[in-house]
Each structure stands twice: as structure tokens, then as C-alpha cells.
Amino acid sequence: MDQLDRKILTQLQADASLSHADIGEIVHLSASQVSRRIARLQQDGIIRKQVALLDEENLGLHVEAFVAVTMSSYAPETITGFHERMLVMDGVLDCCATTGDSDYLLRILARDLRGLSERINQDILGHGDVASVRSSVVLDRIKRTTELPLGD
Numbered sequence: 001m002d003q004l005d006r007k008i009l010t011q012l013q014a015d016a017s018l019s020h021a022d023i024g025e026i027v028h029l030s031a032s033q034v035s036r037r038i039a040r041l042q043q044d045g046i047i048r049k050q051v052a053l054l055d056e057e058n059l060g061l062h063v064e065a066f067v068a069v070t071m072s073s074y075a076p077e078t079i080t081g082f083h084e085r086m087l088v089m090d091g092v093l094d095c096c097a098t099t100g101d102s103d104y105l106l107r108i109l110a111r112d113l114r115g116l117s118e119r120i121n122q123d124i125l126g127h128g129d130v131a132s133v134r135s136s137v138v139l140d141r142i143k144r145t146t147e148l149p150l151g152d
Helices: 003-016 020-027 031-043 076-088 113-127
Strands: 063-071 092-097 104-110 129-137
Touching: 003 020, 003 031, 003 063, 020 031, 063 076, 063 113, 076 092, 076 104, 104 113, 113 129
Parallel strands: none
Antiparallel strands: 063 104, 063 129, 092 104
């Protein structure tokens, strides 16, 4: 990956809806060169996929929380069951195994506090595999980005 690839990726991270011609104008390449480079970056797994970023508030998802989960058992079937549940659970945007006092950190979006409470009490705690949760509700988002540092 060279400097031109990084410039193309920077533009795609800022606005993936730009045409290859528009990106080419910005990075001083032809649209076909940009297209070939993007295809290579996709083939190499640098670009996983291109998506639309939706606005949570405008979709009625007004509560965001980070939930630390501690498991009651580390038996493989217990962990597998928890992972499978998290993979399909609506509102769980991230589920990360972590070091420290808890085993997992979840980022959850819900319409309101009642919805968050139901998600935690029924869908997370209600299966007997979770010993405890600690939740922190987001009061104000200072920074959120999807742009990865490319080390220009």
C-alpha cells in the first residue's frame, strides 16, 4: 500500500459515496486508476465493505450504553452460547472480549431507558450464563469516528 492508496482510503473514509472520478480529481489520478486501486484494496482485505452510516437519534435510538459483562462460567458451551446470542441481538453494536474486571464490553443502543433495562435484564442476564453487568449510560458523545488512522 502506497501513499496514493492512503489518500484514496482517506477520501473513502470521509465519504464513500464519492465517484471514482471525484476521488481521482482529489488525489490526481484517473477514474480508472482509482477504480483499479480500490478493487485491489478490496481484494487484499483492506476495504472490508462500504456501508451507509445512519443517525441513531433520527431513528429513535436515544439511549446508548456501555455494558461490562462478567460471566458465571467459562465452560466452552457457555461462552459459545453467549457469543451466539450477542451476534444476533438487536441493539448490541459491539461485543468485545476484554481484559480486566469484566469479560466483555458491549455497546448497546435502545429507544429509551426501559428498552435498555429490558435488553439487560431479559436478553443478557436472563439466561443464567452471566454473573453480573455494570452499565454506563452515555450522557454526551464528545467524539465518534469511523475513520481509521492511516499514518500518512
